[in-house]
Amino acid sequence: MREDxxxxxxxxxxxxxxxxLTTNGTLIDLExxxxxxxxxxxxxxxxxxxxxxxxxxxxxxxxxxxxxxxGINRLIAAGYKKEKIVIKTILRPxxxxxxxxxxxxxxxxxxxxxxxxxxxxxxRAKSRDYYLNAEQIDLSNKIITELKGLxxxxxxxxxxxxxxxxxxxxCKRKCLSGSTxxxxxxxxxxxxxxxxxxxxxxIQGNVLTKNIKEIWNKGFRENRSIKWRGCSVHKYSRSNRxxxx
Numbered sequence: 001m002r003e004d005x006x007x008x009x010x011x012x013x014x015x016x017x018x019x020x021l022t023t024n025g026t027l028i029d030l031e032x033x034x035x036x037x038x039x040x041x042x043x044x045x046x047x048x049x050x051x052x053x054x055x056x057x058x059x060x061x062x063x064x065x066x067x068x069x070x071g072i073n074r075l076i077a078a079g080y081k082k083e084k085i086v087i088k089t090i091l092r093p094x095x096x097x098x099x100x101x102x103x104x105x106x107x108x109x110x111x112x113x114x115x116x117x118x119x120x121x122x123x124r125a126k127s128r129d130y131y132l133n134a135e136q137i138d139l140s141n142k143i144i145t146e147l148k149g150l151x152x153x154x155x156x157x158x159x160x161x162x163x164x165x166x167x168x169x170x171c172k173r174k175c176l177s178g179s180t181x182x183x184x185x186x187x188x189x190x191x192x193x194x195x196x197x198x199x200x201x202x203i204q205g206n207v208l209t210k211n212i213k214e215i216w217n218k219g220f221r222e223n224r225s226i227k228w229r230g231c232s233v234h235k236y237s238r239s240n241r242x243x244x245x
Contacts, residue, residue: 001027002186006035008207015213018042022194025071026064033078045086045115046072050095051102058092072109086113093129096136099143107152116144117158117195132163141166158195178223182216190215192223
């Protein structure tokens, strides 16, 4: 977590922007939790990518799961509302069997919002080990659909996760990235969506060298065109190529 994160957030808020925080949760101590609560983000999304062993393996650290859960609990202890916390999970072959246990674990934390994504072709994710086969896609759709039917949790499917459309992917609506929202990366780069690709062609500017208001007003031309569909088809991502077809 950047040491100047809250300075940046205060500046962004001074321009009239609302903000959300996406984090792995591991560095959220009680002091940071209090500051987050004070600055009142619309939502805080925390990555939980499986049960303990699966999460630790994926996140390359023995204590990453416990630290993430600890970060969530500290946010709640600091007064941040549980209903504004969103768990984000990247669906991979090894956690298809964990979907229901993850669901129960999230409920046990008192959290009722879960956002499920498929992986992007970035870094280690270029390995085929992270992509679902046809059987896993069908099973995932079935389980998630059943869990949504229990009506105990707001389960959303990422717009780009077109292979999970049977479970209710919201990819039919127009993508709002760059038209009503933007994402600020830790190095200062500005992109449309935290879940999108981050190549040079997607970066609209950097707040270390350019005013964020100028970036917002002059950037995102493609995103604001009438033809913009966002990641509803994710042509660039192998994770959404259904082996059934």
